Amino acid sequence: MWGGIICRGRRALSPDLLLCNLRLLRHMGGGPRTFPGGVNKWKWKRMHEKRARDKHNRLLQQEKQLYEARIRSHIRSTLSPDHHSAAASTHRPLSPHDHVKALADRFMKEGAQDLWNNHDGPLTLTPTPTAPTTITPSSVGLRRLIPKSPKRNFAHTRDYRSVPEVGNNGVGANKRRFWRNDSDGSSSESEDEIESGNWSSRIGGSASLGKYDVKRERRAVPRSYEEEETDLSEQVQLIKYELNKRKLTHSDDQEPQEQQSILSQTRFDGCGISPLTVKALSLAGYIHMTRVQEASLPICLEGMDALVKAKTGTGKSAAFLLPAIETVLKAMSSNTSPRVPPILVLILCPTRELASQIAAEAKVLLKYHDGIGVQTLVGGVRFKVDQKRLELDPCQILVATPGRLLDHIENKSGISVRLMGLQMLVLDEADHLLDLGFRRDVEKIIDCLPRNRQSLLFSATVPKEVRRISQLVLKREHKYVDTVGIGCVETPVQIKQSYLIAPHESHFQLVNHILKEHILQEPDYKVIVFCITGMVTSLMYHLLREMKMNVREIHSRKPQLYRTRISDEFRESKQLILVSSDVSSRGMNYPDVTLVIQVGIPFDREQYIHRLGRTGREGKEGEGILLIAPWEEYFLDEIKDLPLQKFPLPDIDPQTKLKIEHSMAKIDNDIKEAAYHAWLGYYNSIREIGREKTTIAELANRFSDSIGLQKPPALFRKTAIKMGLKDIPGIRIRR
Numbered sequence: 001m002w003g004g005i006i007c008r009g010r011r012a013l014s015p016d017l018l019l020c021n022l023r024l025l026r027h028m029g030g031g032p033r034t035f036p037g038g039v040n041k042w043k044w045k046r047m048h049e050k051r052a053r054d055k056h057n058r059l060l061q062q063e064k065q066l067y068e069a070r071i072r073s074h075i076r077s078t079l080s081p082d083h084h085s086a087a088a089s090t091h092r093p094l095s096p097h098d099h100v101k102a103l104a105d106r107f108m109k110e111g112a113q114d115l116w117n118n119h120d121g122p123l124t125l126t127p128t129p130t131a132p133t134t135i136t137p138s139s140v141g142l143r144r145l146i147p148k149s150p151k152r153n154f155a156h157t158r159d160y161r162s163v164p165e166v167g168n169n170g171v172g173a174n175k176r177r178f179w180r181n182d183s184d185g186s187s188s189e190s191e192d193e194i195e196s197g198n199w200s201s202r203i204g205g206s207a208s209l210g211k212y213d214v215k216r217e218r219r220a221v222p223r224s225y226e227e228e229e230t231d232l233s234e235q236v237q238l239i240k241y242e243l244n245k246r247k248l249t250h251s252d253d254q255e256p257q258e259q260q261s262i263l264s265q266t267r268f269d270g271c272g273i274s275p276l277t278v279k280a281l282s283l284a285g286y287i288h289m290t291r292v293q294e295a296s297l298p299i300c301l302e303g304m305d306a307l308v309k310a311k312t313g314t315g316k317s318a319a320f321l322l323p324a325i326e327t328v329l330k331a332m333s334s335n336t337s338p339r340v341p342p343i344l345v346l347i348l349c350p351t352r353e354l355a356s357q358i359a360a361e362a363k364v365l366l367k368y369h370d371g372i373g374v375q376t377l378v379g380g381v382r383f384k385v386d387q388k389r390l391e392l393d394p395c396q397i398l399v400a401t402p403g404r405l406l407d408h409i410e411n412k413s414g415i416s417v418r419l420m421g422l423q424m425l426v427l428d429e430a431d432h433l434l435d436l437g438f439r440r441d442v443e444k445i446i447d448c449l450p451r452n453r454q455s456l457l458f459s460a461t462v463p464k465e466v467r468r469i470s471q472l473v474l475k476r477e478h479k480y481v482d483t484v485g486i487g488c489v490e491t492p493v494q495i496k497q498s499y500l501i502a503p504h505e506s507h508f509q510l511v512n513h514i515l516k517e518h519i520l521q522e523p524d525y526k527v528i529v530f531c532i533t534g535m536v537t538s539l540m541y542h543l544l545r546e547m548k549m550n551v552r553e554i555h556s557r558k559p560q561l562y563r564t565r566i567s568d569e570f571r572e573s574k575q576l577i578l579v580s581s582d583v584s585s586r587g588m589n590y591p592d593v594t595l596v597i598q599v600g601i602p603f604d605r606e607q608y609i610h611r612l613g614r615t616g617r618e619g620k621e622g623e624g625i626l627l628i629a630p631w632e633e634y635f636l637d638e639i640k641d642l643p644l645q646k647f648p649l650p651d652i653d654p655q656t657k658l659k660i661e662h663s664m665a666k667i668d669n670d671i672k673e674a675a676y677h678a679w680l681g682y683y684n685s686i687r688e689i690g691r692e693k694t695t696i697a698e699l700a701n702r703f704s705d706s707i708g709l710q711k712p713p714a715l716f717r718k719t720a721i722k723m724g725l726k727d728i729p730g731i732r733i734r735r
């Protein structure tokens with residue numbers, strides 16, 4: 001395989017020649033100037049852009065076809081004789097209300113989950129005779145809710161008649177993804193841009209967010225198309241409402257079973273993985289599979305592509321690490337001895353901390369497998385150090401953040417050659433990686449990988465748009481494993497969720513109050529307070545520290561060594577509060593977090609679910625509180641299917657208020673000004689409120705006042721123009 005040809009773009013180059021080039025360039029100093037095949041940087045870039053454009057056009061075309069098919073089947077279903085006998089007798093379409101009811105009825109039937117995935121799922125469904133391989137455990141939740149009805153074999157009779165494409169995330173869940181908070185790679189860079197006043201790439205700009213973004217392009221679609229879709233969306237919303245109503249009436253049946261355990265009855269020792277891995281699993285205390293592992297392992301071990309959705313904290317990491325290890329073992333046992341040691345498994349994830357966590361878990365599972373190496377490639381580490389490590393130590397499994405991996409690929413550090421032997425690609429937090437902030441990097445990376453590979457996508461949330469985009473990574477005949485269940489609550493049932501509505505001015509006081517109360521009730525408290533941006537995180541941290549709380553901060557503005565230290569400390573500790581931006585919102589497995597507080601609206605529904613999921617892991621109890629301002633109340637609509645209760649507004653005594661004011665006064669003005677800028681940037685980027693520039697300015701000024709700034713800090717003129725805030729009353733411009 002390695003004697004063959006390395007091919008990227010249109011040109012081909014032998015590995016020897018490539019290595020020779022690399023050595024020569026390194027010798028010349030200043031790093032490589034050309035890309036594989038001898039093309040220069042710009043040609044290379046144009047080539048990739050063209051590819052991305054083509055891919056994007058194909059996707060649009062596919063989406064259009066799917067939509068048309070959906071409309072056709074939707075119309076057919078309303079006229080279908082067996083759909084509703086009353087309507088059938090007259091052949092007239094049902095009234096909208098009856099139609100919604102009828103559709104909801106169908107979705108409550110056994111096996112009906114296939115209808116929900118219809119166009120989202122693989123276009124050709126491979127008939128699978130045995131139950132375990134066709135597992136779509138969505139039925140677990142759904143089937144529990146419904147009366148027994150005769151079985152139908154949906155694996156063979158996929159029904160395309162009625163296809164309102166409803167995902168658990170609901171329609172419109174992604175409306176506001178124009179700006180992402182604080183993740184690694186491109187996302188964290190973007191946060192830095194916002195906070196330093198460089199807005200262009202985020203807000204409406206196409207530079208870094210990708211002009212290939214489907215959501216933005218969709219606006220160019222003819223009006224009628226959009227109008228029809230809106231109609232359909234309304235119906236979908238109605239169906240969801242109807243389903244939720246029914247689900248609530250059955251929730252008593254559902255909860256006890258879900259609460260029992262995340263574990264299944266299936267043991268690891270009987271699933272065909274290496275006995276040495278089973279030994280390591282036992283040592284780590286893993287005997288039985290979790291439900292997501294039980295559902296996805298057979299599919300992944302078979303070598304199929306899969307998109308796997310399972311609630312937070314249910315063991316998704318092991319679910320992809322185990323097949324990854326098997327892939328490596330299989331490849332290593334074959335007799336080929338390539339000249340360049342290939343990277344066999346690539347795991348992409350959005351943050352540095354998550355990459356380290358996954359690598360650490362992989363090392364635990366590889367305890368008894370000598371010679372298999374796991375390495376990470378993440379930002380914040382010197383490039384040369386990465387290179388040396390990759391050259392010297394074995395690396396069959398690479399865990400990377402997209403930005404840093406792309407740096408290596410584009411700088412021809414030799415990694416492209418090693419990636420040509422890749423057999424498995426995993427996207428953890430797949431929806432985030434395929435979202436605006438990361439998608440272009442991920443696409444570029446995928447362009448450099450061999451097509452003949454297995455791809456696995458994992459996440460606790462899979463919005464509809466991402467479901468479609470995922471087909472860029474997955475083969476057409478992939479499997480969709482959904483252990484959450486259609487119409488089931490997407491958050492762990494054992495987490496008590498509530499929200500509190502109060503003006504921004506009182507948020508700092510309320511956080512202090514909630515923390516004090518929680519510490520009293522929970523001696524072994526472990527709390528994460530999520531703030532909207534890195535700089536607001538920093539302000540919150542300084543305030544709580546002034547209030548003598550045991551608190552730490554983590555966000556992208558901190559050096560990597562510091563981030564790693566804090567992350568490790570929080571993992572090991574109790575009686576500690578971590579104030580965090582979104583670097584901790586996805587995937588981080590801090591055991592026994594007792595409370596998650598989210599201050600300000602999360603960027604979207606998915607972000608809410610992932611942040612909340614830092615508590616209540618492995619089926620344990622947990623609590624989540626969302627603290628929002630009155631004007632942010634509209635966000636509750638996006639999560640209305642989740643079991644949130646209103647938290648009564650507590651009385652805060654005047655003495656505490658005074659104490660907080662004193663503490664705030666002690667904080668450096670630079671921190672406050674940076675927080676003001678970040679606050680303004682965040683809310684200005686949110687579509688719903690971002691359009692109301694005058695309101696935004698007014699609210700920002702109130703925020704500025706509440707943190708003790710004499711007057712709102714001025715913006716650079718250029719920044720104000722980019723943000724559309726130049727002539728807005730209340731916005732000060734720097735002279």
Ligand SMILES: Nc1ncnc2c1ncn2[C@@H]1O[C@H](COP(=O)(O)OP(=O)(O)OP(=O)(O)O)[C@@H](O)[C@H]1O
Pocket residue numbers: 285286287288289290293310311312313314315316317318459460586587588589613617618
């Ligand atoms: N089979 C198992 N038996 C016991 N514990 C397990 C098993 N599999 C995973 N766990 C534990 O469950 C916890 C959560 O696992 P993991 O971090 O993989 O969850 P996740 O589903 O990836 O969550 P998130 O959606 O937040 O990324 C970890 O502490 C892990 O050690």
